[in-house]
Amino acid sequence: MTTDARSPAPFGRALCAMVTPFTETGALDLDGARRLAGRLVSRGCDGLVLSGTTGESPTTTDAEKAALITAVREAVGDRASLVAGVGTADTRHTVELALAAEKAGADGLLVVAPYYSRPPQDAVEAHFLEVADACGLPLALYDIPGRTGTRIEPDTLVRLAGHPRIVAVKDCSYDLLGVQKVLSRTGLAYYAGCDEQILALYAIGATGYVSTVANAAPELFRAVLDAFDAGDTGRAALLQRRAVPLIELMMAAGLPGTVTAKALLGALGLPAGPVRAPLRGADRATTDALLAAYGDLAADAGQSQA
Numbered sequence: 001m002t003t004d005a006r007s008p009a010p011f012g013r014a015l016c017a018m019v020t021p022f023t024e025t026g027a028l029d030l031d032g033a034r035r036l037a038g039r040l041v042s043r044g045c046d047g048l049v050l051s052g053t054t055g056e057s058p059t060t061t062d063a064e065k066a067a068l069i070t071a072v073r074e075a076v077g078d079r080a081s082l083v084a085g086v087g088t089a090d091t092r093h094t095v096e097l098a099l100a101a102e103k104a105g106a107d108g109l110l111v112v113a114p115y116y117s118r119p120p121q122d123a124v125e126a127h128f129l130e131v132a133d134a135c136g137l138p139l140a141l142y143d144i145p146g147r148t149g150t151r152i153e154p155d156t157l158v159r160l161a162g163h164p165r166i167v168a169v170k171d172c173s174y175d176l177l178g179v180q181k182v183l184s185r186t187g188l189a190y191y192a193g194c195d196e197q198i199l200a201l202y203a204i205g206a207t208g209y210v211s212t213v214a215n216a217a218p219e220l221f222r223a224v225l226d227a228f229d230a231g232d233t234g235r236a237a238l239l240q241r242r243a244v245p246l247i248e249l250m251m252a253a254g255l256p257g258t259v260t261a262k263a264l265l266g267a268l269g270l271p272a273g274p275v276r277a278p279l280r281g282a283d284r285a286t287t288d289a290l291l292a293a294y295g296d297l298a299a300d301a302g303q304s305q306a
Contacts, residue, residue: 010138010167010189011081011108012046013208014222017054017193019215019261020068022273028064032271034075036215039270041080044222045214048072049110049170052085053147054212054258059276062100069104087112087142091127095134108138110170110210115148121156132165140168144193147172154178161186170210171201180204195247199224199240203233212257213243213250216264216294223301242300246293255282264290 018040021032037048050072051057051065060068069084076082084101086109088094098109114127132139141160145151151173152160160166161182171179172193182188183205190206192198198209198221211221220243227236250260258275263282265272267290274281282290 008187008189009207011083011140011191013225014045014214014218015047015049015081015083015191015208015210016040016045016214016218017049017052017210017212017257018072019258019265019272020051020055020060020064021271022276024273026274026276028060028067029271029273030067030071032273033068033071036265036271037072037075037080040214040218041076043218045080045218047081047083047210048076049083049085049210050106052110052142052210053112053256054215054261055085056258056276056279057085057087059279062097065097066100066104069101069106073105081107083108083110083140085110085112085142086131087114089114089116091130094127094131098131098135098137102135102137106137108140108168109135110140110142112142112144113148113150113152115150118149121153124150124152125156125160128160128166129163132163136165138165138167140170140189140191141166142170142172142193144170144172146174154181157182157188158185161188168207171197171206176200176204179206195221195243195251199228199236202228212261213247215261216250216268216270217243217246217297220297220301242297246290246297249286249290249293253286255286260286260290263287264294267291268294 021029023029050068084106086097143152168189170191170193192201192209195211195213224236224239251257259282262272267287
């Protein structure tokens with residue numbers, strides 16, 4: 001049982017689930033990835049998650065995933081941790097991706113629960129243990145049952161915490177009681193995976209966050225954590241609430257965060273490019289609404305758009 005108020009931060013505390021930039025023809029844009037990663041790190045991110053769902057991992061090849069890690073490492077050096085999304089519905093393929101990510105220079109792995117096939121908890125546990133045993137990198141387990149159809153139950157996480165390379169959880173379970181059960185019984189680092197829950201989870205002992213909104217506004221939630229750590233909980237709450245309109249448009253308006261993040265980045269003149277099918281780009285009205293919400297947030301914070 002851990003007695004610390006907050007878990008350690010194996011990958012930093014302010015992480016962005018980075019989009020994977022593509023060229024207008026849909027090819028991997030490594031130069032754009034370098035520029036975007038550099039911007040994110042210079043503006044407050046101390047970790048980047050590459051090839052997560054926001055990074056369109058279902059539609060990028062294994063070779064593209066490895067090339068992305070290498071390119072981003074060139075751009076950010078040791079200024080930020082790189083966590084590679086390697087989770088698939090196939091344990092064997094997940095292990096292959098984990099080994100490739102390790103070879104390419106990742107600092108850690110994000111491994112989502114096996115999706116669609118809905119394995120029972122003992123099989124979910126065995127899946128994660130096989131990946132953890134296969135390579136030398138630390139793992140963050142990704143609990144997002146709304147996407148996968150399979151929960152990583154709190155008791156399963158408690159057991160998995162006994163493995164020396166299983167160190168963290170990215171949480172999109174919407175189960176505050178379950179999170180607190182795991183925090184009270186393990187030393188796992190918790191990262192909020194839902195932008196609207198960043199302050200709520202941080203207040204009960206989470207380590208930080210993995211944010212999609214941070215692609216466009218990397219300073220936003222870093223400021224929430226900084227205010228909370230400084231003891232100004234009122235300001236932390238105010239900053240979190242100010243972000244609600246942009247969070248809602250990007251994450252809860254019926255489009256995947258990948259689509260909205262790329263639309264906003266493109267409108268701001270930042271590297272993004274199109275999404276790959278079956279996703280489709282945002283329409284003009286959606287993009288205009290995102291820009292307006294972003295502009296309001298920037299003006300409210302006394303910042304200029306960039």
